Amino acid sequence: MHIQDIFKQHTPTFSFEFFPPKTDEAEDQLIQAVHELEELIPSFISVTYGAGGATRQRTHDLVLRIQRETSCDPIPHLTCIRHTEREISDILQRYAEAGISNILALGGDAPRDLVDYDRSRDRFRHAIDLVRYIKDFNETGVHPDPRGFGIGVAGFPEGHPSTPNRLLEIDYLKAKVDTGADYIVTQLFFDNHDFYDFRDRCRLAGIQVPIIAGIMPVTSSKGLMRMGELALGAHFPAKLLRAIARCHGDESYVRKVGVQWATEQCRDLLDNEVQGIHFYTLNRSTATREIYANLGVKNSKMLEKQS
Numbered sequence: 088m089h090i091q092d093i094f095k096q097h098t099p100t101f102s103f104e105f106f107p108p109k110t111d112e113a114e115d116q117l118i119q120a121v122h123e124l125e126e127l128i129p130s131f132i133s134v135t136y137g138a139g140g141a142t143r144q145r146t147h148d149l150v151l152r153i154q155r156e157t158s159c160d161p162i163p164h165l166t167c168i169r170h171t172e173r174e175i176s177d178i179l180q181r182y183a184e185a186g187i188s189n190i191l192a193l194g195g196d197a198p199r200d201l202v203d204y205d206r207s208r209d210r211f212r213h214a215i216d217l218v219r220y221i222k223d224f225n226e227t228g229v230h231p232d233p234r235g236f237g238i239g240v241a242g243f244p245e246g247h248p249s250t251p252n253r254l255l256e257i258d259y260l261k262a263k264v265d266t267g268a269d270y271i272v273t274q275l276f277f278d279n280h281d282f283y284d285f286r287d288r289c290r291l292a293g294i295q296v297p298i299i300a301g302i303m304p305v306t307s308s309k310g311l312m313r314m315g316e317l318a319l320g321a322h323f324p325a326k327l328l329r330a331i332a333r334c335h336g337d338e339s340y341v342r343k344v345g346v347q348w349a350t351e352q353c354r355d356l357l358d359n360e361v362q363g364i365h366f367y368t369l370n371r372s373t374a375t376r377e378i379y380a381n382l383g384v385k386n387s388k389m390l391e392k393q394s
């Protein structure tokens with residue numbers, strides 16, 4: 088379903104993110120995890136894209152499997168770094184033929200072994216170039232929906248590391264939206280004030296599209312460190328770190344603290360008119376299910392009614 092229709096039918100939206108596993112067996116397990124989450128009635132499921140290249144085909148395959156084998160609506164991520172125009176065109180063509188309704192258009196980061204990668208010769212230097220290309224593709228009428236693909240873009244409540252000037256950064260985000268993005272999904276954050284402030288700054292800049300809040304529960308001490316890597320520059324509140332320190336390394340308690348923290352974030356976001364919550368699941372369904380249970384609801388529909 089086109090994202091504009093998803094927002095019309097479900098506000099706030101509740102969505103889950105998965106990454107493509109490396110083996111067929113792991114992919115089967117993941118499809119099982121998606122089936123387990125079906126009862127939560129997600130508004131959509133998003134599938135990440137390996138900017139490095141290794142898992143790109145797997146994103147495509149997984150998206151199509153979710154579309155075919157489950158009741159969930161998959162949204163593929165697409166990063167433009169190191170892609171030629173022909174490659175992007177082929178990918179869009181295939182998704183259009185399969186009836187995939189939306190794409191999350193991203194810049195992507197250079198793989199670790201190519202840290203000095205120079206993007207100046209890339210056909211697509213920034214996500215905005217991809218947004219523009221998808222908009223042009225939409226005009227060709229290849230997509231079964233006359234509007235073409237719905238387009239999402241990334242937003243960074245605490246700022247993106249490569250643009251230290253926060254005013255300029257919002258201008259770049261506004262440009263992506265003005266070029267054709269229908270919605271924004273944020274990087275994970277642990278302090279809702281960062282999200283509310285970002286949302287206010289977007290509105291002040293004239294960005295009116297829905298902004299979906301990215302939530303990732305801490306489920307282990309190792310996971311916490313990994314989140315610091317994934318979301319460079321993210322602020323880890325002392326209150327959360329103190330709560331984790333009190334667990335004295337007992338991972339079952341770390342998990343409880345993390346899920347509780349994420350639950351409180353969600354409760355507060357729901358009380359403050361969030362337009363969508365996106366759960367970074369790390370391919371597991373349990374923590375997300377626990378958050379729903381803590382919120383006292385069986386599925387996303389019940390959360391919608393309460394908003």
Ligand SMILES: Cc1cc2nc3c(=O)[nH]c(=O)nc-3n(C[C@H](O)[C@H](O)[C@H](O)COP(=O)(O)OP(=O)(O)OC[C@H]3O[C@@H](n4cnc5c(N)ncnc54)[C@H](O)[C@@H]3O)c2cc1C
Pocket residue numbers: 134135136137138139164165166192193194195196212213214215240241242247248249250255256259263272273274275301
């Ligand atoms: C919700 C979400 C999902 C993600 N999914 C994936 C994924 O599946 N695969 C993956 O590899 N990565 C993913 N990422 C990571 C993302 O690709 C990186 O964080 C990347 O560095 C930024 O992506 P972007 O789309 O914001 O890029 P861009 O919009 O291109 O921005 C990148 C940087 O360039 C700056 N910029 C933007 N436009 C201009 C301009 N015109 N001139 C100069 N500077 C400019 C921005 O301010 C920013 O600092 C995801 C991130 C988020 C928040």
